[in-house]
Every structure is written in C-alpha cells, then in structure tokens.
Amino acid sequence: MTALAPLPVSPTAPKPRVAYLDNARYWVMLLVVVGHSLTEFVVMDSARGVYTWIYAFHMPFFVLISGYTARHYVGDVRQIRRIVSTLVVPYLIVELSLQLISRHYTGEPAQLMVLSPQWIGWFMAALILWRLTTPIWRALRYPITTSIIISLGAGLIDIPNVLAAHKAVALLPFYVIGLHMTRERFLRLGTVPLRIASSLLLGGLFVLCQFLPYDRMDHPKAWLLWKFSYSDLETSFAEGIAIRAGLLALGLLMTLAALSLVPRGRSWTTGQGERTFYCYLLHGFVIVWLDRHYHLWVRLEPYGAPAVLGLIVSAVVLANLLMTRPVARLFRPVFEPKLTWMFRDIRESPRVKIPT
Template identity: 25%
Template sequence: MKRDAFFDNAKFILIYLVVFGHMIQPFTETKIIEVLYNFIYIFHMPAFILLSGFFAKGIGEMKYIWNLFRKLIIPYLVFQVLYSGYYFIIGDASWQTVWYEPHWSLWFLLSLFCWHILLILFKKIPVNLGVSIAVVTGIVVGYINSIGHEFSLSRTFVFFPFFLIGYWLSKEQIVKLTQPVIKWAAVFVVVIVISILTATPAFSSEWLLGSFSYQDMGQPIWGGLLRLGVYLLALTVTCSIFAWVPRKTYHWTKLGKQTLYVYLLHGVFIQFFREAGWFKVDHIFDIVGLAMLSMIIVLLLSSKVVFVSFQPFIEGKITQLKQWRYERRQRREEELLQ
C-alpha cells in the first residue's frame, strides 16, 4: 500500500503519546498528571490498533502469516529474554516473569499476531455482525477471571473490535475525519472529556488497559456496561484525535515508519528512570521537561543508527545494514573520483 503522510503523521504522534504516557505514569497521584494520563490512555492504543487493522488488508495467505510470525512472535521471544536480562541488571523484580506473560509493552506483539489470525475468520463475516460479535466477546471476557495477562489473552479480546473496525475502514472514510466541521466537533469532544476527567473523582485507569477482569476492578455485575461505555468513549476520542492529524508531509513524517522500533525499545529508558527514581513532578515545568525528554527518546529510537543496529533483532534481516554499507562504498568511490 502506498504510504500516505496522514498515516505516518498519526503513527508518529501516537508513538510519542505512548512514550509520554509511560513516562508520566509514576506521577499520577498528581491530579493534572492523572487527567493527562487517563485522557491519553482513552485513545492512544485504540487508535494505534485501529491503524494496525487498517493496514492488515493482505491477511489470509500462508506466506503473510509466516511473515507475521517472523515479525511479531520471534521479536516477542527475543525481547522477552532481553528485557528479563535488562530488568535483572537494573534490579527490577519482574525479570522473573515467565515467557508467556509479556513484559510490559510486549503484549502488543502477541495480541497483534492473534488479531491477524482472528481476522481470517472475521473478514468472512458481514461487517456489522462481525464488529458486534467482537464487541460482545470483549465485554464477556471481563466476566471470566481466568482470562488475564497470560498470553495477552484479555487484551487480545478486549481491543480486537478496534482492529476489526480499522480493517473495514477505507482510506477515504478515515481522511474524511479531517473535514473542518468534524475538527471543531472534535475540539468540543476533547474539552468535554477532559472537563469530566478533571471534575470527577479518581477514575481507575485499569478500565483503559483491558487486562483486568471486572471482579478485579470491583464491578463484577456492571462491568460489562462500563466496558461498553469505554468502547464508545475510546472510539469517539480516537476519531476526534484523527480529525486534527495533519495531512501534509513534514520533516518528521518519515519517522512514522519506525514506530515499532520506538515501541519495543523505549522501555529500556522508561524502566531505568523508574528504578533510578530520578524525576518528580512539583510544577508545570516538570511536566514540560518530561514531555521534552519523551520526544528526545522518540527521535533517538527513530534514528537510522537504531534502525540499522536493531533490524536483525526486530525484523530478522539486515537489509538496512547492507544499504548502509552500500551507501558508504558509494560515497567513498565518489570522493576518490573528485
């Protein structure tokens, strides 16, 4: 599929919010951070998952599935081992996590693979029926206490509706969200949501993570209705954010291609900072500082040096290293000819 600036811009913005959200998570006892954190978590993963579904149009062929295994499951196993070793070095007790309980953000790789497999069946079902089944399934699993973090099963089922919706959306439908009338409606939605988050008592972010049963979150009876509300809220805010994603190409647009690298590697920084306890939030300038540091991490992990160095671990190939060597050789030959 030909690259479109809108989607690369969206992916870059979303991966930045992923990093920033993880950066501020330890400071959510502060009201302003709590509101900011919850607002980001309402939409940032649903939006990312929706885009992942949009780009899953080729699912079905065995070669495609093998490529998914190579790109998702193998990196999951590699980084599960790497993060275990890293956590042990920095003194994080979670290094002992078993292989089928994803370290922190690695759940996304397992779930993404499962969403593609589920899509083989669901793309044969009429869109409205399929999405309805996915939503009902996501609601029902919350009542089953045994479905949780292992193999990322809970998140797989809870977030699958967004992946399926993204699959059925066309490029024209998504881009239509950037129309002026929708943009101003989006501003209204965002203001209302932030106002409600600010005015209401503490809202548990566990409802936004998709990895806990209703029993664990203290709503064994009405949890399903609350999850349905979270679905509607997440989809509404996601559309509102997409409405303001620019469609032009900027110098940072190309960095939207590297979001998987940022996603897999930013935990090295975040977990180190958490263990070291270097930061605290006392005023607005601390938040600005964390926002700037998050951007530095994103830019660093989007760099070509990181791309070339970690491609063998993440994609299982060395095409970028070969390209880099070829370009160096070309430059040397040009210098000799001058």
C-alpha cells in the first residue's frame, strides 16, 4: 500500500496572547451575558433601551474580534483539528444539551435539530462557516465590499437555519473587516481625541436608546437579531436594504468606538478575558435553568426597573464567575478535548508560512 502523504502543518510555537484583545473579549462578554439576561424583559420600557443599545453592537464587536483572531487561518491540519475540538464538539454538546433541557420543560423541539441552533449555539455554528471560508475572503480583491453586498442581498431571500447561515451571512462584513484589521489600526483607535469622541458617542446613543419611540417602531428587536428576511420584517426590499445598511454602519461605528476605549495594558480583566470561551458556553445553561425551573423572569417582572437593575448586576457577577480559572480548569476537558484518537498523526513536512 502507498503511504499517506505528510500533512502540511503550521509552526508549533504558541503565539503570545495580546492583552488588548483579551481585555476586549472580557468587556464584550459582559455585554453578551447582560443582553441575554434581559431578553425576556424587552417588553418593559426599563429594559428595552438597554437591550437595544447592547444589541446594536455587541455581536458586531464579537464577530470583528473573531475575524481578527482568525486572520492566520490557512486550513492546515492543526487548524482543522482545532476547529473540530474547540468549535464542532462544543457546539454539539451545548446545542443538544439545551434542546434536551428545553424539551424536558416545554416539549419543544419535538425532534432534536442538530444543524439548526436554537440559541447561543448559533455563534459557534456561524464561526465554523466563517473560519472555513476565511481563505476565500483573503483571496478576493474586494472582500469587504463583497461581504457587504452579500449581507444586504441575503435579506431578499429566506435562508434556512442551517448552521445559523442566516446570521452568518448577515454579520459577515464584521468578520471580514476583522480579518483585515492590523495591530496598527487597533492602536490608532487609542488616541485621546478618539477616546473622548467614542465616550460621547456611546454615551449619547445609550441615552437615545432610552427615549426611542418603541411603540411606533417596527420590529426593533427583530432587526437586531440579524436573522429575518425583509419580507418577514414587513418592509420593502429597498427599505430593508437601507435599514440593514444603516445597522451595519451603526454596528461598525459603535464597535470601533468601544474598541478605542478598551485598555491596552494587562489588568485583572485580561486574565478573565482569556477564559470568555467557557463563560459563553455555560451562561446559557444558568439562564435556561433559572427561567424554566424557577420561572425567575416571570416572578421578577412586576418589580419593574429595580428588577432590571438587579438582573444586570447579577449577570455581571455571573459572567465574572464563569470566567474564573477553576471553571476553565473544570470544563476544559469537556469543551476542548484533545481528540488524538480521531486524527492522523502530524508528520514532519514542509511548513506553511503564516503572515504576521
């Protein structure tokens, strides 16, 4: 029998972590957990403004950072193994577990839908698609423009929820922009004038979100979920394209503003930011358990604004607990298995040069 050809691999030397990126992950993860905690309270005026402000940019922020950290992806065997162990396996564990829990309490879904993420699993599913298509976006002459056209055009059709393809396509421009960011561009965001302008922008938009006429707005929450077609949102194609284009611009502007405010140096948030992976995967279980088993949100709703404030504080505490070292040590074998039994041995072969 002919021996299998050696597998191309990238250099094995681990890259040092960048404190700025870990700080950014920490702050955006707080927004993710707070946003998910307020989902059931969107009917309340005291929660709707905060929710709208968070959802206007927290996923664009997360996706752009994910694009930047994937800029070295070339599809070699080591990177493919990492996709399987840190994306595919956690996706299957989290998605199937949450669907089973939901079915236990509500009877839905009647059949497990492995390829149709129902909640937090969508991001891992989308990240798999983005990561595998990374070489395409690095090869195109006009990748950012192409991704924007695809995102705007995606709203013209109904895209099935297969590996969260509808969200993956809608949010694609932020991933592609992240792929083409550089350290120098991030550093340029840290100038004092830009930080002052960013603080005023984010603060002003936060205040504005509290006073938007939600009773006269069509589907504000639905637009910010990035998963519905323009027809589902009861708008014309032209209006739909204009609104999504505006949301893309707003999401990018707020993301860059938030990035300019992220601390550059190491602090206690840096270590926490190194472990956001576990917080993202686990916080959904806590929220679902409190909601389904104790009906916490239904019980808290009559208390109005104090309940909203209490939930925000509790979400921040929960997020920080789930980013601690003991949690990472406990769940790393579950969510980042080695899977050495599944793959061929990595043999010595010409190495793939990765740009710095």
